[in-house]
Amino acid sequence: MAHSIRSNGNHSSDIRASALIAPIHVAEYLARRLFEVGIRAVHGVPGDHNLVALDYLEHCGLSWVGNCNELNAGFAADGYARIKGISALFTSYGVGELSALNAIAGAYTEFVPVIHVVGTPPTYSQRNGRQLHNPLGNGNPNTFADMSRPLSCAFVALSDPADIPDQIDHAIRECWVQSKPVYIGLPADMVQQQVEGDRLRTPIDLSYPPNDPDKEDYVVDVVLRYMQAARNAIILVDACAIRHRALLETHDLVERSQLPTFVSPMGKGAVNEALPNYCGVYAGDGSDDEVRERVETADLVLSIGAMKNDFATPGFSYRVSELSTIDFHSNLVRVKYSEYPDLRMNGVIRKIVDRLPQLHIVPGPTPSNNIPFHRRDNREELTHTWFWRHMARWLQPNDIVLTETGTPNYGIWEARFPPNVTAINQVLWNSPGYATAATQGAALAAQELMLLRPTRRLRTILFTTSSTLPATAQELSTIIRKSLHPIIFILTSDSTPDRLLHRPSSFSPWRFRDLIPSLGADRGTFQSASVHTRKQVQALFADGSFNEAKCLQFVELRMAKDDAPVGLRAGAVNVQIAPSVRGVSPMPGGLVRNGSASTYGTRSTEAT
Incomplete structure (x- = not known):
């Protein structure tokens, strides 16, 4: 140079x-x-x-x-x-x-x-x-x-x-x-x-500081005693198991222990959901009834990388007591009310796996992408439970799935993934428009990985909404310029989620099918579709060229007017806009808690 x-x-x-x-x-x-x-x-x-x-x-x-x-x-x-x-x-x-x-x-x-x-x-x-x-x-x-x-x-x-x-x-x-x-x-x-x-x-040393071996062995022994004594133990995996690179140890614990395993909404993708002991998403009142009952009656919860917050636990509706919880974090282990600082979970979980005793296993529920009988109907319009479960059957191993703030972040809870699916969301920070721009970065990273291993196909799939896409829609032009090929689903409706959360719509209607060519995509470099019925979704998912994702795909999904994901409805009940007092409106976005008190206190994110 x-x-x-x-x-x-x-x-x-x-x-x-x-x-x-x-x-x-x-x-x-x-x-x-x-x-x-x-x-x-x-x-x-x-x-x-x-x-x-x-x-x-x-x-x-x-x-x-x-x-x-x-x-x-x-x-x-x-x-x-x-x-x-x-x-x-x-x-x-x-x-x-x-x-x-x-x-x-x-x-x-x-x-x-x-x-x-x-x-x-x-x-x-x-x-x-x-x-x-x-x-x-x-x-x-x-x-x-x-x-x-x-x-x-x-x-x-x-x-x-x-x-x-x-x-x-x-x-x-x-x-x-x-x-x-x-x-x-x-x-x-x-x-x-x-x-x-x-x-x-000399490369930069990226290794983690080792745990004190005596302290680590002591805590491992304590945890193992509780695991052996438990009659009804479960594993609950959250986002920081992913962020702090503890997935290998977590996977080994899930497979070796055979304990019923659940994930939080932010932990989607952290566990191989094809495993027989995978039992679903626990999100407090937003959970399926069987999931909620199984988690909340457990006498021991092995919580890995917890990042609890109001949106992931609809209104802090978790009902898991600290008296029955062992928390594993990047910088400490908490056994019920006793904290052991300066212990990284990777080493602790590895030793637990290596020393596992005979455990008492009570099976949990088996999640399915089938439509529950009481929700079946003969409508052709697209409902959320129908769509998300059918979409899950269309997913392939190694897919990268991004869900936007709002409806998609809740809807994805109902989908059971095939193996090795990576889920990306921003449930905690929750900035509208995040997922569209993040899709550009994720798709570029996937392209780099596929160049290293050409036989491995990594599809990048975005689920966004008509109210959040406009916030960062310009980045679609970067996706086009970099010749990236994500599959983009945009969910449109008559703002049912906005009404549930008492949130006024902030965007004028866009002609979304005109968006991609207006941002510079040449004819033949993208495909677009507008889908309104279940038959159209099934035909789309059966289309081989669509599934191969060899070009940018842009699909507008018209959802039923008065429908919303189960988790979003639960969130609307437990997390609401503060009511006005004597005709005075609350501050914008002023959230109030409404619902059952959680039993884990005020800790809201992973210990730092």
């Missing part, structure tokens, strides 16, 4: 650089470290302060995606990370980084590792207090970066070439190990400073 170092008149810097074994520019060092941890595509938006840094990406084996805006880029990086394990997002100072913060906050909340690289003004300009473009006007150049600090598990502002390699390596390691976003501030005058490239010969 024919880049020359810009002189800043600092002769001591030149002397230091001459002592380097293998001098390399900061931007190249960073890009090579990103490549090392598995990243192959970088999301973001170019800006004045990151343009030179972007020049290094292709030289280092990274492709530049280039998104429509920073919010979309952040959501796309989130989706990419959930498939590849980690991702990178490049934005620019001020207007760029702030536009991405909603997405970064979502990644932080839901434990998604995103490396956020922000191109900032030169260090000398920041020191001199110069009024650069994109200012806040308060004379403090760190204001924007300070907004990112609470949303990052590691924060580094690169300013001294002697420290920069350590800072970059530290940030990337923390991003991986803690599974949360990190912030790397890259000033324009640091991009081409020289640092020691010989360090690249």
Whole structure:
């Protein structure tokens, strides 16, 4: 690469650089470290302060995606990370980084590792207090970066070439190990400073800190005693089993123990749902009756990676007591009311699997994609229970399924997956439009994986709605430009979910079938359909060319007017908009709790 170092008149810097074994520019060092941890595509938006840094990406084996805006880029990086394990997002100072913060906050909340690289003004300009473009006007150049600090598990502002390699390596390691976003501030005058490239010969240590063996053995013995004594034990798997890379140990526990196993809504896809001891989705009042009864009468619940919240537990309607719960987390194990900090669940669960005693097994319910008898009818219109269960039969092993905030996040609970399906949702952060932009990142990551293993087919399938797609619809143009082939289902209705949640509709009707060509797709590069009846759905699912997903597929589904998923109806009962008082309307989105009290206290997310 024919880049020359810009002189800043600092002769001591030149002397230091001459002592380097293998001098390399900061931007190249960073890009090579990103490549090392598995990243192959970088999301973001170019800006004045990151343009030179972007020049290094292709030289280092990274492709530049280039998104429509920073919010979309952040959501796309989130989706990419959930498939590849980690991702990178490049934005620019001020207007760029702030536009991405909603997405970064979502990644932080839901434990998604995103490396956020922000191109900032030169260090000398920041020191001199110069009024650069994109200012806040308060004379403090760190204001924007300070907004990112609470949303990052590691924060580094690169300013001294002697420290920069350590800072970059530290940030990337923390991003991986803690599974949360990190912030790397890259000033324009640091991009081409020289640092020691010989360090690249040693990969970043991404291993987890080992548990104290004595403490680990003690807790394992305690857990095993409770498991052996239990008469009616179950396993409940949640999202942080996925985020903190504990799925291998979790799968072994599920298969070896044969205990009835349930997942939370955020834990969909964490367990092989084809296993005979898989029993369904537990979501409090949103659960099937058999599931709710089996979980809530268990005398021992092995809870793995819990991330409880009001939407995943319709209005905190879980009824599982801490007195019967053992919680496994990334940083502690909680046995009933006793906490054991600094214990990572991976090692603890592995030893439990290796030492499993004879257990007492009481079988749980067997979920099915069949339509329950009392819900059968002769209507041709599309109802949610009918659609989601029929859709589940159409899914294939290894599919990647994204569901949008609202109706799809609830509807997918009713679908039993085939093996190795990856589910992506944002139930906790719950930002409308997330799934459409995340589909771009997930589909790109799937494309990369298929290039490594051409015999493996990974379909990327999005379920969104007419009220949420417009929030990030521009990213469909990036999907088209990058020749990605997701299957996109858009659910339209007369806003039944909006009425259930007392939420006014915020979008005018769109002609969705005209959307894809208007965003640049040429004829023959996509297929679109409008489906209104059950026969049309069955014909679509039987279409071989549609199933092969060799081009972008866009399907508009017209759902029955007064129908909604069971889980959404339960959520509307337990989580409602606060009623007005004496004619005064509540604050927008003011949620109040209405329903039975949960028995697990106020803990709402995985322990941090």
